[in-house]
Amino acid sequence: MGSKQSFPKSQNIAKEIKIFGTNTCPYCVNAKNMFQDMGAQFEFINTRDNPQKRDELSKQYNWDTIPMIFVDGKFYGGYTDTKQKILSGELKI
Numbered sequence: 001m002g003s004k005q006s007f008p009k010s011q012n013i014a015k016e017i018k019i020f021g022t023n024t025c026p027y028c029v030n031a032k033n034m035f036q037d038m039g040a041q042f043e044f045i046n047t048r049d050n051p052q053k054r055d056e057l058s059k060q061y062n063w064d065t066i067p068m069i070f071v072d073g074k075f076y077g078g079y080t081d082t083k084q085k086i087l088s089g090e091l092k093i
C-alpha cells in the first residue's frame, strides 16, 4: 500500500531505450518495471548471453554494475541514477 513508486507516463520523446542486464538481477528487474510502468518501449539485452559486451561497456563507461541504461545512445547509469534523472525531469521519456 502506497509503497510502489509511480513514474511519469512516456511522452514518446525517447526513440531508443536499451537496458543491458540479466533476468535475475533485482535492479535490472526494477529498470524493466519502471519503463513498463511508463508505457515506454525498450530493448533488453541479456549480458549473460554476451559477457564480452558487458565488459566492453563497463570499461568504456567506467561502470561496474548492471543494469546499464542507454537512451538514444547516451549512457544514463544504472537503475538508481536513471530513475532520479527521470523523476527530476532531466531525462524525458
Ligand SMILES: N[C@@H](CCC(=O)N[C@@H](CS)C(=O)NCC(=O)O)C(=O)O
Pocket (backbone or CB within 6 Å): 025, 026, 027, 028, 064, 065, 066, 067, 077, 078, 079, 080, 081
Ligand atoms: N545503484 C545500482 C546498483 C546495481 C547493482 O548493485 N547491481 C548488481 C546486480 S542487481 C550488480 O551489478 N552486482 C555486481 C555484478 O553482478 O557483477 C543501480 O541502481 O543500478
